Amino acid sequence: MDLIRTQSLTKHYDGVVGLSDLTVTIPTGTIALVGPNGAGKSTFIRLLLGLLDPTAGGAQVLGEDIALRGVALRERVGYMPEHDCLIPAMTGIGFVAYMARLSGLPKSQAFGRAHDVLQFVGLREERYRRIAEYSVGMRQRVKLAQAIVHDPPLALLDEPTAGLDPTGRAEMLGLLKALSGTKERSLVLSTHLLPDVEGLCDFLVVLNGGRLLAAAPTREILSVDSGELVIRVKGDLSRFVAALEHRGVVTHPARHEVRIERPSGGERVLFEAAAEAECQIRYLGPATRSIEELFLQMVPASSGGVA
Ligand SMILES: Nc1ncnc2c1ncn2[C@@H]1O[C@H](COP(=O)(O)OP(=O)(O)OP(=O)(O)O)[C@@H](O)[C@H]1O
Ligand SMILES: [Mg+2]
Structure with missing residues (x-):
């Protein structure tokens, strides 16, 4: 079963286009919704949750039609909103247990699960403090905790x-990576920070100005049919590059790897160069473009690009 299917899904806000004629099929897995500010990411998520009514078109989430706004669907989907959804006067544990109840967990399980997820997001020590006293990073963690407290198959x-410093961001990505490890759980996360996506998401949906630019497996979207190869070695990269150039290979060295144009005489020459430079080839594969490069190609500069 597909995770999400949409048919010409459209949302206009009093003449402003939020999402335009979006038809897409998204498989289960870890999915990134990427696009610059105003791309329609939040609109899309809120439509899927039944929090907004579409102007036209429709969608199914986990096989269920969003127009039905079923309680069953709410119990199977977790939601971490963009803006604060927290109740400052409550403690972390009280709030997450309350959200667990709203998501359909019986009282007997709600507190137990709330303790478990707050431990998972690293708020064990702070769980009895009032949310009003939490830092931005702690608030993001509580928001994540309440989204997954009922162990939904889709979050x-x-x-x-958003709003996290580099350490907090790395920690959040670590949590998401841990959550994405199981086949039973799919994640859809929106971001305009493209490096967040690499190494975490296996499928990308790229939006801009409310329109779909691309929807495909990350590897497919990022691979380029340039005929170039990327090589990483153990040893002295600059010596390896010199040995390659000595053999007439065109190189584009970077900090930890070298991109080369595929040598006409085959790959043997690469191994000869490695042997001469006393390096070991650790990785050899087709060159991919970074998501940043992809965006610069896809999103016209006039739209402001990606922050
Ligand atoms: N409640 C609203 N009323 C009017 N226009 C809205 C509303 N919500 C969103 N929009 C407009 O719809 C478009 C898409 O907005 P949306 O918030 O979905 O984008 P986004 O990709 O989530 O952006 P961001 O990265 O800034 O969160 C924007 O032009 C925005 O101004
Ligand atoms: Mg948004």
Whole structure:
């Protein structure tokens, strides 16, 4: 079963286009919704949750039609909103247990699960403090905790890394990576920070100005049919590059790897160069473009690009 299917899904806000004629099929897995500010990411997520009514078109989430706004669907989907959804006067544990109840967990399980998820997000020590006293990073963690407290097969996370410092961001990405490890759980996360996506998400949906630019497996979107190769070695990279150039290979060295144009005489020459430079080839594969490069190609400069 597909995770999400949409048919010409459209949302206009009093003449402003939020999402335009979006038809897409998204498989289960860890999905990134990427696009610059105003791309329509939050609109899309809120439509999927039934929090907004579409102007036209429709969608199914986990096989269920969003127009039905079923309680069953709410119990199977977690949501981490972009903006604060927290109740400052409550303690972390009280709030997460309350959200667990709203998501359909019986009282007997709600507190136990709330303790478990707060431990998971690293708020064990702070769980009895009032949310009003939490830092931005702690608030993001509580928001994540309440989204997954009922162990939903799908969690929709709107900008989970927003507002975090580099350490907090790395920690949040670590949590998401841990959550994405199981086949039973799919994550859809929106971000305009493209490096967040690499290494975490296996499928990308790229939006801009409310329109779909691309939807495909990350590897497919990022691979380029340039005929170039990327090589990483153990040893002295600059010596390896020199040995390659000595053999007429065109090189584009970077900090930890070298991109080369595929040598006409085959790959043997690469291993000869490695042997001469006393290096070991650790990785050899087709060159991919970074998500940043992809964006610069896809999103016209006039739209402001990606922050
Ligand atoms: N409640 C609203 N009323 C009017 N226009 C809205 C509303 N919500 C969103 N929009 C407009 O719809 C478009 C898409 O907005 P949306 O918030 O979905 O984008 P986004 O990709 O989530 O952006 P960001 O990265 O800034 O969160 C924007 O032009 C925005 O101004
Ligand atoms: Mg948004």
